[in-house]
Amino acid sequence: MSRSFAAELSKLVRRPASWLLLGITLVLSLVFTYLLPYAALAGGTGGPNSDRTLPMLLPDRLVGNSLGGLPVFLGAIMLILGVLVVGGEYAGNTWKTVLLQGPSRSEVYAGKVLALAAGALVVVLTVFVLGAVSGALIAAAESQPVRWPSAGDLLTGIGAGWLVATMWAMLGAVLAVALRAVALPVGLGLVWMLAVQNLLAGVAAPLLDWVAEAQRWLPGPNAGSLVATLGAPTETPGVAAIVGGGQAALVVAGYLVVFTAVGGLLLHRRDIAG
Incomplete structure (x- = not known):
C-alpha cells in the first residue's frame, strides 16, 4: 500500500x-x-454592518475565516479533485495498466484515499497560511493589534477543515467509481452541492418539517454546522448551526467512512472498464 500511496x-x-x-x-x-470586504471597508461602502467588517478580518478570526468556504464552494473544488484522482483512471483507460504492475485493487484504492487525504490537508493548511498573512497585513494597515487564536483552536480548526475537505473529496471519488467517468460525476456533484442542498435549506426546509429534520443528517448542513461552531461567518452560503458541533463532526466523519467504504466495495466488485 505504501508504494501505491507514493505513486498516487x-x-x-x-x-x-x-x-x-x-x-x-x-x-x-x-x-x-478578505479582499472584497476590505475593499468595501476602505472605500466607505461597507453597508450597514461596516462597523463589524474590520474585526472580522483580523488574525483572531483566522479559524472561522479559513473554514467558511468548505461547506459549499471550496468543498466543491475538493469534490472535483476526488473525481479527477479516481475517475481519471476511467477517462484514460489506465486501470488495467496500473493493476498489471502488481498491486491489488484494494491497494491502489487505499493509495488513492491516502493521497486525497494528504491533498486535502495541504489545501486546508494553505488556506490557513493565506488567511494568516492576509489578516496580519490588514491589521498592520489599520494599526490594529495582532492577536492570534490559541494553538488548541488552530489545531481544532485545521482538523475540522481536513475532515470536511476529505469527506467532499471522497464523495467525488465514490461518484467516479459508481459512474466510471469524470464529467458526469463532476456535474452531478456540483449540482448537489451548489444547487440542490441550497434549495433544500432555503426553500424546502422552511415549508416542510420533514425536510428540515432530514437536513440534520445530510453532509452539507452538518459540514456547515461544524464550521459555524468554530467561528465561520454565518453570512457565508452553507454555514449555519443547524446541529451542535459534536453531532456535526460525527456525521461528517460517518459520511467520510461510508463514502470510502462504498467506493472500495464498488471498485472491488465491478468491472474496471469505463
Whole structure:
C-alpha cells in the first residue's frame, strides 16, 4: 500500500489540474474572505454592518475565516479533485495498466484515499497560511493589534477543515467509481452541492418539517454546522448551526467512512472498464 500511496501522491503532484484547483481555492478564499470586504471597508461602502467588517478580518478570526468556504464552494473544488484522482483512471483507460504492475485493487484504492487525504490537508493548511498573512497585513494597515487564536483552536480548526475537505473529496471519488467517468460525476456533484442542498435549506426546509429534520443528517448542513461552531461567518452560503458541533463532526466523519467504504466495495466488485 505504501508504494501505491507514493505513486498516487506523485501523480497528484504532477497533475496540472491539482495545482489549478489549489490556485482557484486560494483565489476564492482571498477575494471573498478578505479582499472584497476590505475593499468595501476602505472605500466607505461597507453597508450597514461596516462597523463589524474590520474585526472580522483580523488574525483572531483566522479559524472561522479559513473554514467558511468548505461547506459549499471550496468543498466543491475538493469534490472535483476526488473525481479527477479516481475517475481519471476511467477517462484514460489506465486501470488495467496500473493493476498489471502488481498491486491489488484494494491497494491502489487505499493509495488513492491516502493521497486525497494528504491533498486535502495541504489545501486546508494553505488556506490557513493565506488567511494568516492576509489578516496580519490588514491589521498592520489599520494599526490594529495582532492577536492570534490559541494553538488548541488552530489545531481544532485545521482538523475540522481536513475532515470536511476529505469527506467532499471522497464523495467525488465514490461518484467516479459508481459512474466510471469524470464529467458526469463532476456535474452531478456540483449540482448537489451548489444547487440542490441550497434549495433544500432555503426553500424546502422552511415549508416542510420533514425536510428540515432530514437536513440534520445530510453532509452539507452538518459540514456547515461544524464550521459555524468554530467561528465561520454565518453570512457565508452553507454555514449555519443547524446541529451542535459534536453531532456535526460525527456525521461528517460517518459520511467520510461510508463514502470510502462504498467506493472500495464498488471498485472491488465491478468491472474496471469505463
